[in-house]
Amino acid sequence: MKYARMGAALAAIAMVATACSSSSSPSSAASAAASAAASGGGGGAVVNVKIGIELPMSGGEAPNGVPTANGVALALDQIKVPGFNVTINQQDDAVNGVHNPQQGAKNIQTLANDPTVLFVVGPFNSNVAQAEIPVGNAAGLMQCSPANTYPGLTKTWGGVDPKTLRPTNPDKIAYVRVATTDDLQGAAGADIAYNIAKAKTAYVADDTQTYGKGLADVFATDFAKLGGTVVKRDSIPGSTTDFTSYVTTLKSLNPGYVYYGGVTTSGIGLFRLQMAQQGLQTIPFGGGDGISDGSAATKSSFLQIAGTAGDQNTYSTVAATHDIPNASAFADAYKAKFSTAPGAYSAAGYACAQVFLQALQAVGSGVTDLKTLREDVRAYVADPSHSYDTQLGKFSFDANGDTTQHIISYYGFDATTQDWKFLQQRDFTAKPLF
């Protein structure tokens, strides 16, 4: 499900970037925008087109959707494509405050019915994506998810061929994502556990959700491949607040590492807290980007809930490059426009919008028929030979629609700043785990 619950990670990125890049290069995005605006004057009639946004925008999931949508809006503000006036068609897939596949499918249908919509940013949740991909595929409308990480959406996973998600045109890609899939993040987790924390045994738990379970499964497999032993594999329903009995079980097993796949809202911070209560804070603890959601000062973040006593052994990963280009400029521009710090997925939303705008720039000149244009954009983005220079760095999409950027950043808890500290990043394309 999650790509990077990393509002703070981004903030951290921003700080680091400010410190070391010393603002020598001006914001390339801003300059691109300026040049585009300058050169776009003489193109004749301006075509009005839209970018669709399909994210959960209300209820408890608003913190996921809103900053991401803001990222898209920021991109449209800063970057202009000559000859086009790009506006937003905003949809919300939350019903009663909870993301809903039914609503997602309906939204993508609505977007497809709007002939001016050429591209969609979203969705946020994997099971919403599962409902939307068939619709987008049938409509030939390209979608770019900033946050989906469930591998099965694009590649064969668990025996399921992603072509079943594309019954109308099985060979036509209409869904790409800028997030690296969970299989790499799980592998990175195993890498940390075995090679950094030097653990030989691990207790692995998940929160029964798509994201958490996928992550934990990959971790368990890869940790065993590296030579470690998984002493117990647990699933804990996300609705629980009582982890005491699991922690007591953990105590009797005394593993060298604890890996918990899931998100903070499922109570993982609480698990760590109850570990500390039972005197187990010395056992290293790791999770995915679902727990990289801010410093101990961030409200309701993993670190805040877990409490900070003795958490120097806590690790997390983020499925993105740490060295985001121009992070500070981005953070500043975002802050200027929305008067808050960028959210977890703002940059990803921005990057998705950039993919669209660059594709539009490439195929759009002179084309005024919106239907042709929509298909051209789709075909351009689906073509693995094109690459994009974005807020997340330079990448292209492979034949499945996955990003070629296979970089995972490793973080560890820093007791002095009470925040995540960047440890290293690993490019799994250049340096695979096995």
Next chain:
Amino acid sequence: MTGRRGTGPATGGTAPGVRGRLSRALSPATAFSGRHQSLTTVVTFAVIGIILPVIVLFPPFSGFGTQNDWVGGFADAGIFVLLAIGLNVVVGWAGLLDLGYAAFFAIGSYTYAYGASPFTGVHIPFWAMLPVGAFVAAAFGILLGAPTLRLRGDYLAIVTLGFGEIVPAVFLNASTLTNGTNGIVGLDQPSLGRLFGVGDFGFTNPWPYFATILAIIAVAFMLLSRLENSRLGRAWVAIREDELAAASMGINTVTTKLLAFAIGASTAGLAGVYSAAKLSIVSPDQFNFTVSFTVLAMVVLGGMGNIWGVAAGAFLVFELQSQGLKQLNTFIGSLGLPSFQLGPITVDLATINFLNYQYLLYGLALVLMMLLRPEGLFPSRRRRRELHESPDEAERGNVELSEAEAVEP
């Protein structure tokens, strides 16, 4: 409901004034619809099927989306209409509180997923799966009901609530059989095999779905309203009113309640099959207790016991939820109201996201409805009688008490 089989509209002799005059003026029509109920149902749905897509072409509706959007939305609303009229059988007619209704919805959906998906490799046509889904859901309704329908109403409520939690939990955790939290994807699309020029329904054209759900609802309506005015329907109401008296009139209360349960479940099964086919995925978190409670709210708000009222209630609540609240946000934002102080809190209506208050609005609606208009927006005649108590009702309560004592040795 008026008009049972040629006996003419039962005005009850107590409807004076405008209502009486109105019903007299309409009586030929009412009498006709009383005699030809099913024909009326079909005609009504045909009219609805024509009017709804047309009306959205005009303002203010046309401002909220294209015709296709609206029709797609209506197709989704149809799922809830179907669920609501099914739950109405259980709650409104038989008086059994079922708080786990989504379980049968889930069972219908997963039945379709097993019958028509690459997951099992079986590809049974949608049309054949409709009755299968209904049957499987009904079978589970009986299996759940058989041991538990003996329980008193409140116990039944908690057992059904538990069942509503168990079923998604099983679909979630029995991951080898159900693909767990990822759900089953790539379900087959309905197809008419080139009949009327429609092959596979596909994902982009909402019209075949709209027509299909309309037809399913019309059939369900026809069958259910026939049941309401039959021996079985009377037995349900009798059980709801007084179970011992009903049993003493020769009604097998367990079988009758089981039938209500099974019929309600089968309607949910139909909705499940349709919804799974339309969405083309099933996953466990589509069926949590919110669905059960939402459908219950629809039934209560629409008017328990009145199948037309319940359907209207479901439709209204769904459209409010999927369109109304969003539009309310835009509308209030566009008014440019100034913010004001309410004690220590600054209230700025323009920044309030009404979508966040859906539960609050539901809750308030449920409470107020029960306090002020317990029979719902479109009550059935019988429910109105029941819920607006006359003074002698309290007396009746006393009488029942002493009867109960008398039964005790």
Next chain:
Amino acid sequence: MTPATAPLGRARLSAGRWNLALGTIAALVAAYVIMDLGAGGEGQAQFINALTIGAIYALIALGYTMVYGIIELINFAHGDVFMVGSFVSWWLLTTIGFSGAITDPLLLGVILAVGFVFSMGVMGVVGMIIERFAYRPLRNAPRLAPLITAIGVSFILQNVIQVGVSNSIVTTPQIIPNTTLNIGPVSIRAINLFIIVLAVVLMAALQLFIGRTRLGRAMRSTAIDRDAAQLMGVDINTTIALTFFIGSGLAGAAGVVQGLYFGVTVFTLGFYAGLFAFTAAVLGGIGNTTGAALGGFVIGFIQVIAAVYGYGVWSEVVVFTALVLVLVFRPTGILGQQLGERA
């Protein structure tokens, strides 16, 4: 109307009391053995875990069972009253300004006392307000009506907390120091001991109140026959309001315990807690306070045993299956009285 709902108060089990005691002891021993087999040396700790969460469920279940006993209403909002209670104690402790453990025993005692009295009082009043506006007007209406308002109230409480306070997990200060006490062979964390003792004390106080006081008698008589009680001069409205006050107050206490023990609370907490607690009340025999406590512990043990054996995700299924089985074979719950033939 039911002819014979088990009245509030002590289980009327003159002959069965010894059976009950022996059965409980046997069940506890069995549970301990099962846990010890699966827990790999941590059987004792798991046993204490089970007792602790059982105590929390029991406290919530008491509210359900009291309200049901007196007006035969499943107060669906009760779980959310518990949730709001946890937020009240969170608000109080953060407002006073505590963020960690208090080591001074006197100060700790005072703060705990203030916290419990405050939360219980506030929630008691909230319970009375709910009763006054959502249930009392419907007292003579068909039974479905108050049940539906209860669901409505539950929605309202959840949404108010979600929108007004936090839509995510909030952390509660854990003011009880994390020390482990060794009492003979038993090693138990202070907080667990505190919760178990507190629950037992509150339950005992409740039993005494119901059994020995005039108001308790009024409650019992109202539960048995409202009209007769009224004729005997019992003020029905006051008595029912009092029942709500006590029941909601106990839920408030459970809310404080939730914060102290788990260190967090969240607006969705009420649904599952309420579901399990109500199941506990029904398991034990609704309307029977001893039964509710028993049911709470049974569910606590089921959950912990399931977790110990790695079937944590199935604990919900097991709990409800147990509920169905108990109801099928003993329609009035474990300690419930046999009802008359018709219900």
Next chain:
Amino acid sequence: MSGEQRPGLVLDARGVTKRFGGLVAVRAVDFTIPSGSIVSLIGPNGAGKTTFFNVIAGVYEPSNGEILFNGETVIARPRRTWAEPIYWFVIPTILLILAVAALLAGIGIIGHLLFLATLLAIIPALIVALTRPRWYVRMIGRAGIFRSSRPNEMVSLGIGRTFQNIRLFGNMSVLENVMVGMHSRMHANLLDAALRLGRHRREEEAAVRDARKWIKYVGMAGYENEAARNLPYGYQRRLEIARALASEPKLMLLDEPTAGMNPVETREMTELIARVRKDLGITILLIEHDMGVVMGVSDRVTVLDHGEKIAEGSPDEVRANPRVIEAYLGRGAASA
């Protein structure tokens, strides 16, 4: 009173005992109702009349004894046998527990085999439950755990009843109330009703006709569409009788049909009762406090006291019986 049933008896209760916990409400009562008669059951308050009545009506199961209706045993103390469905579930449950235990103990193979056996053992029950739900429920009903179908079975056999305190379906119309009474005489099933087959339509039309006939018979013509709860008290009593008549009973159980009535209403009711017997040939069992009514219409009177039968005979014999006087009339002389 054992042995073959004598001809001419509608109801023959033998040694009926009903205990509630430690309390014996009815003790070894033998009781017969000759065909076509009006029999009264009297006794002081708390004598067990209503309990006995409810045993006959199928509401309570007797703790002992049996009741023959038209020479056939219809109610007896349920006995459990190993063939009953409830035991189909006991074996799988035990197997399942063993299977789980074996799996937990790490004996995988045995666990899986036991689990397989569980499935095998539960399949017959499931098949029956799915294919023959009615039969399944009836069988479960016989097991004694889910007894609920008793009163309605008595109606099907031909016993109709009224209640001491009126239990009409208050929000249904008078016509509907009577039509509910016909439930067991009607046969339309789910499919007939849903598909509205001709059989169903004809049956419904006939039912409406019959219901109007019964309403007229008890003198309530014109009230067909009135809600039952809005009727005057006396009419509610009559409607109960019409509703019971609609089930075409052979034996009608009337529980204090004149309770709370004024003398005029009482006289009309007494006449109605007599008329029902005369016109329709229906046997009547009456519980009554009003001795005028009892002595006026009854062929035979049975007296219960403290759950035991203390006298039986013609009204005059009973009136003269010293035990009755002592137990009943002695204390309630005013009503004699």
